[in-house]
Amino acid sequence: MFRFILSRLLQAIPVLLVVITATFFLVRAAPGGPFSAEKAVPPEIIKALEARYHLDQPMWQQYFGYLNDLVHGEFGPSFRYPGRTVNELIAGGLPITAELALYAMLVAIIIGVCAGVFAALKPNTPQDYIPMSAAMLGICMPSFLMGPLLVLVFGIWFEWVPVSGWGDLPGDKILPAITLGSGYAAFLARLSRGGMLEVMSQDYIRTARAKGLPEWVVVLKHGLRGGLIPVIAFLGPAFAGLLSGSFVVETIFQIPGLGRFYVQAAFNRDYTMILGTTVFFATLIVLFNLLSDIIAVWINPKLRHQLREGS
């Protein structure tokens, strides 16, 4: 187990290095810089600023300096928010984004898996077509359309829930969670339908029925475990995707999460902030992938012993 994890973490290092390097040079290759502004700033001030943030050094020196900081867990100072480090900014936005992502994840799992399993029980009937068409719609509809639509219907017409904010009014977390989660719910619905269809046609399901088990036992006990393996394998990347993909929803609902900092950093050419958030998200993606791989291996008894023997 330990070895399995260690080897996966070691494999992640080159991946992260490529991400860092590409981002580092690409943001610098983009036109403009952190201190370019509409009004003219005296060149000596720019020079002083650049010296302050080591931007006057040769590129390779900046690069290795940055890597050195990273090894020490430092993302460096933000260019745009003077006096604050990227670490502080991430630490400030992350809890909100993580909470949002968690709720969205729950929405996605509950709606998605239920719809998928439900559809798989009666394939090619209305019980299958209706949830699956809804899922197709969910996949096709981007969150910047879904969000305002939900706001319009449930926030303005029915006035059931607040239209924006986060933690200020009761129920203001509902719409963002649904908006962010719905796309993933649709995806999970399709995955779990596929997985369940595959499993429910297996011989051992017929065996379970031949034993006289009630149908719900056949589905939940014999079917679900195998049927949800593709879903579980997808949960890790999905959670990372929810975290890093939340900026649209955060913007729509005025949520002070990490996603908004990320987008603003890109507009502002806040090099360290862009790099810091990118590296942070990339690390998260790697970790969550690893986590879901471990769970997927653990849930399969055929592979589980490999995990144990590998330790």
Added chain:
Amino acid sequence: MPLLEVDNLTTHFHTREGVVKAVDGISFSVDRGETLAIVGESGSGKSVACYSLLKLIPQPPGKIVAGRALFEGRDLLQTDNKTLQQIRGNDIAIIFQDPMTCLNPYLTVGEQLIEPLIYHRNISRKEATQRAIEILGEVGIVEPEKRINSYPHEFSGGMRQRVMIGMALIAEPKLLICDEPTTALDVTIQAQILGLVKALQLKRNIAVIFISHDLAVVAGVADKVAVMKDGLIVEQGPVDDIFYNTQHDYTKKLLASIPEGAKPETSNPDASNIENTPLLAINGLKTHFHDYSGGWLKRNQKVIKAVDDVSLKIQQGEILGLVGESGSGKSTLGRSILQLVPVTSGSVIFDGTDLTSLSPAQMKPMRRRMQMIFQDPYASLNPRMTVFDTLAEPLLYHGLATRKTVTEQVLALMDDVGLARSAIRKYPHEFSGGQRQRIAVGRAVSTKPELVIADEPVSALDVTIQAQILDLILTLIDKHNLTMLFISHDLSVVRYIADRIAVMHHGKLVETGSTESLFAAPQHEYTKKLLAAIPVADPARERERQAALIEPIINS
């Protein structure tokens, strides 16, 4: 009144091609302590008939159209799902064909064993587990209290089938349906499983419906036999009547198709001529595999000795049968000869050339002279290539035909293997299993090879088709003067086709001899065991033989 009385059972499948009458109005009955065998080839509807009784067929596309199935006076086909659930696994249990896929890989065998008890009897998990341990012991699993926590993949095929039997019997059903319970198993394990079922039947006085394609197996276990073809029962009656006083032509054909007796000596006189230099000589061949299943970080590899120091000679024009159970290394030996797997050590001398020392480029002209026929004609033909593509490819690759002559040669080849010329542009899925194996045979002989290695070429086929393909192979061997290594687990088939037989066990060759002498006087213990396990399609002899096998099980 019999325990189960089925009358005019009719099951249809609604497919895109129209309605398939899988079961077309059949009637049969079975009583306590009695065994009814339903015999038929694949697609005859024998499994569908039995699954229909418990509504275990997929609905849709399946639909039980008509019929009655009185079980203890209750019509199974009219009961609601709730009552049916109480009958399934409790009054009527099924042993399914393939123990590899019929157990849930995600649950321990213990969990799967106790389910019928938990849901049918009102007993605690603890009691049920206790009972599961007992029944595992009863079906011959050693250390049942430990094995109960194992997952299915930790058992071999034979052991899984035992678990399956235990699972079917744990709730003490009144009727047991065995759907080809031993087809996926080796012959020695088959004998054990059959004995086990019989012993348990005697002990508990249960009724058994035994579905099988294998008349030899049926001869030993059945009291009554029903022969099915295309959804109909063409003939049924007491087992002795079916075998000794056969009425229907189809039953006669089935019985005639069973490979019986040794091959007539006439087919090639050269084989006995030992002074000839052999066409193929294998010396001290070893093929070992490393087990890297733990991933690349785990270096404590296990070495699997698939072929372990085998020496063998095959004479020009000879058919050598290679027999052994699954995992004995016989297929690996075949592949090692053709250099399809890396050989660990030893030599393979084909017509004076050591193949193990050749480079891939040097091997190419040799490949033309040695061909292979694989077991599964469904998997070994490329589904995107027509018959023409499949047969023309080796001809063109080895430069035996030009673009101009190739069509003519392919057509001649199709005549040889008995395929209609008009089928030349068809794809594999348009053919039946037997026809596909004809294509595969055609591909193997297309390059006019000297040596053909046939790896279980008829194991996937029905018995009547099997006989046709065996005869085709014999004809082609005569016509083209082929030498053949015929690999099979089925001793009757090997006996029918081979001049000499080599027996493999755990990677080693334990015995070699002429077919006649090996069957008459086997020397090695393992060969004796193997021969004793072959069922024969003769009820009187088979009952005698099986009684000897069952006795120790009942007494133990």
